[in-house]
Amino acid sequence: MTPHGARAGEDAEDLDVEEVLALVKNSNGNHLPDPAARGETDSARTPDRPDPAARPGTRHRATPWPEARALAERAGRNATRAARRAPVSAPLDTALGLTLAAPLDALTDLPSFDTSAMDGWAVCGPAPWHVRDEGVLAGHAAPAPLTDGEAVRIATGARIPPDTSAVLRSEHGRTDDKGRLYATRDVVPGQDIRPRGQECRTGDQLLAVGTLVTPAVLGLAAAAGYDTVTAVARARAEVLVLGDELLTQGLPHDGLIRDALGPMLPPWLRALGAEVTAVRRVRDDADTLHEAITTSDADVILTTGGTAAGPVDHVHPVLRRIGAELLVDGVNVRPGHPMLLARTAETQHLVGLPGNPLAAVSGLLTLAEPLLRILAARPAPDPYTMPLRDAVHGHPHDTRLVPVVLRGDEAVPLHYNGPAMLRGIAAADALAVVPPGGARPGQETELLDLPWASGGIGVCFT
Ligand SMILES: Nc1nc2c(c(=O)[nH]1)N[C@H]1C(S)=C(S)[C@@H](COP(=O)(O)OP(=O)(O)OC[C@H]3O[C@@H](n4cnc5c(N)ncnc54)[C@H](O)[C@@H]3O)O[C@H]1N2
Numbered sequence: 037m038t039p040h041g042a043r044a045g046e047d048a049e050d051l052d053v054e055e056v057l058a059l060v061k062n063s064n065g066n067h068l069p070d071p072a073a074r075g076e077t078d079s080a081r082t083p084d085r086p087d088p089a090a091r092p093g094t095r096h097r098a099t100p101w102p103e104a105r106a107l108a109e110r111a112g113r114n115a116t117r118a119a120r121r122a123p124v125s126a127p128l129d130t131a132l133g134l135t136l137a138a139p140l141d142a143l144t145d146l147p148s149f150d151t152s153a154m155d156g157w158a159v160c161g162p163a164p165w166h167v168r169d170e171g172v173l174a175g176h177a178a179p180a181p182l183t184d185g186e187a188v189r190i191a192t193g194a195r196i197p198p199d200t201s202a203v204l205r206s207e208h209g210r211t212d213d214k215g216r217l218y219a220t221r222d223v224v225p226g227q228d229i230r231p232r233g234q235e236c237r238t239g240d241q242l243l244a245v246g247t248l249v250t251p252a253v254l255g256l257a258a259a260a261g262y263d264t265v266t267a268v269a270r271a272r273a274e275v276l277v278l279g280d281e282l283l284t285q286g287l288p289h290d291g292l293i294r295d296a297l298g299p300m301l302p303p304w305l306r307a308l309g310a311e312v313t314a315v316r317r318v319r320d321d322a323d324t325l326h327e328a329i330t331t332s333d334a335d336v337i338l339t340t341g342g343t344a345a346g347p348v349d350h351v352h353p354v355l356r357r358i359g360a361e362l363l364v365d366g367v368n369v370r371p372g373h374p375m376l377l378a379r380t381a382e383t384q385h386l387v388g389l390p391g392n393p394l395a396a397v398s399g400l401l402t403l404a405e406p407l408l409r410i411l412a413a414r415p416a417p418d419p420y421t422m423p424l425r426d427a428v429h430g431h432p433h434d435t436r437l438v439p440v441v442l443r444g445d446e447a448v449p450l451h452y453n454g455p456a457m458l459r460g461i462a463a464a465d466a467l468a469v470v471p472p473g474g475a476r477p478g479q480e481t482e483l484l485d486l487p488w489a490s491g492g493i494g495v496c497f498t
Pocket residue numbers: 277278279281282293294295296297298340341342343344345346349371372373374389390391392393395455
C-alpha cells in the first residue's frame with residue numbers, strides 16, 4: 037500500500053499518478069510493443085540502458101515508428117515513477133481534461149430533497165382540491181405540510197411539501213368556478229415527484245479513479261457538492277522555438293518566414309493534457325540553447341528545429357554537452373525522421389521536433405503524445421483502421437504519416453503532405469499510418485485522430 041493509500045479519512049482512496057496509471061489502459065497492447073517486455077533491440081534501447089551508438093561521435097540507428105512510441109510511453113512511466121507527483125485539488129473551472137486521482141463519491145444525496153419534476157400542483161388525497169393562496173418556488177423556504185384535499189402550486193425543482201401524494205402537471209388540472217382543482221387524468225401516487233436520493237446516496241461512487249474530466253464530469257461534480265476535484269497534476273511543458281529566420285508577425289520577406297510552430301504547439305499540447313508554461317524563441321546559438329534547457333523547470337521541453345546536422349543545428353551538441361540520455365535519436369517515419377527524445381534530468385524529458393512544420397506534427401504525435409498521455413494518466417486511444425480511398429506511395433523502409441479526411445467509411449488521402457507543408461494537415465481529420473512500401477486503394481490503414489476531429493477529450497483545448 038502506498039503512503040496515499042494508507043491515509044485515513046476522506047483522502048483514503050486518493051491515488052498517486054502511478055496508481056492512476058495502473059488503472060487506465062495506457063498501452064495499445066501489441067500495437068505498441070513495450071521494448072522491456074520483448075527484451076531490448078539495437079533500435080529500441082530502454083531509458084535505463086542507453087543506446088551506446090548514441091554516444092558522441094558514433095553512428096546511431098533510427099528507431100522503428102511503433103517502438104519510438106512505446107519508448108516515449110516508457111519514458112513517461114519512468115518519469116512518473118521518479119517524480120511521484122502528488123495529486124492536485126483542482127477547482128472545477130481549471131479541471132477540464134484532467135484525470136481523476138480519487139473517486140468522485142457523492143457528497144450529498146441527489147436530489148438532496150424530494151423535488152417536483154414538473155410545474156403544476158402538489159396535491160394531497162383525492163380530487164377535488166382546495167388550492168392554497170401561496171405557491172412553492174424552487175430555492176425557497178420549506179413549505180408547510182399539505183392536508184387531505186389540499187393542493188399548492190409548485191414549480192419544477194421546488195421542495196415537495198410533506199404529505200404530498202403526487203404532483204399534477206399544470207396541463208392536467210383545471211379549476212372550477214369555485215376555485216376547486218380537478219385532474220383531467222388519473223393521478224398515480226408519487227407521480228412527478230423526484231424522491232431524495234433517486235440518483236445517488238451520499239457516499240455512492242459516481243465515477244472511478246482514472247476518469248477523464250469532461251464538461252459533463254464538471255457538471256456532475258458540481259451537482260454532487262464538489263468545489264474542487266482530486267486529479268493528476270498537469271505535466272508542465274515549455275516550448276523552445278529555434279531559428280533566426282522566424283518572424284512572429286507580418287508577411288515573409290527577405291528569406292525570413294513566419295513561425296508556424298509557436299502558434300500551433302501550445303493549444304495542441306494543452307489538448308494532449310499539458311500545461312504550457314512558456315513559449316520562448318531561442319536564436320541559433322548553442323550557448324543560448326544550453327542556457328534555455330538547463331534553466332527550464334518544465335517536465336517536458338519541446339524544441340523545434342535544429343535537429344538535423346546543419347551548421348546551426350545545435351540540439352544534438354547541446355544535449356551531449358549536458359550529458360542527456362538520448363532515448364530516441366531519429367525515427368523511421370516520414371516526415372519527421374530527425375525527431376528525438378532525450379532524458380535531460382531524472383524527471384525531465386526533451387522532445388526535439390524537426391523544424392519542417394509537418395515533420396514537427398509527426399514528432400508531436402510520435403513522441404510527445406505518448407509521453408504526455410502517460411504523464412496525464414490518460415488511457416491510450418483504441419487503435420482503429422479505415423480503408424484508404426486512394427493508393428498512397430510508401431517510403432521503402434519508413435512509416436509515412438499522411439493527412440486524410442474521413443468521408444463515409446473511407447479515409448481520403450490529402451495532397452500537400454510534404455514535410456514543410458501544413459495545408460494538408462490543416463484540412464485533415466486524421467493522419468493515416470502508411471506502412472513501408474505504401475498502401476493500395478481499399479487497404480485497411482491505421483489512423484491517428486487529431487484533437488479537433490475526435491469526439492473525446494481532444495475537443496477540449498483548455
Ligand atoms: N543533409 C541533410 N539535411 C537535412 C536532412 C537530412 O537528413 N540530411 N533532413 C531534412 C529533414 S527530413 C528535416 S525534417 C529537416 C529537419 O531540420 P531541423 O530540425 O534541423 O530544422 P531546421 O533546419 O531548423 O528547419 C528546417 C526547416 O523548417 C523551417 N522551420 C523551422 N522552424 C520553423 C517554424 N517554427 N515555423 C516554420 N518553419 C520552421 C526552417 O526554416 C527550415 O526550412 O532537415 C532536413 N535537412
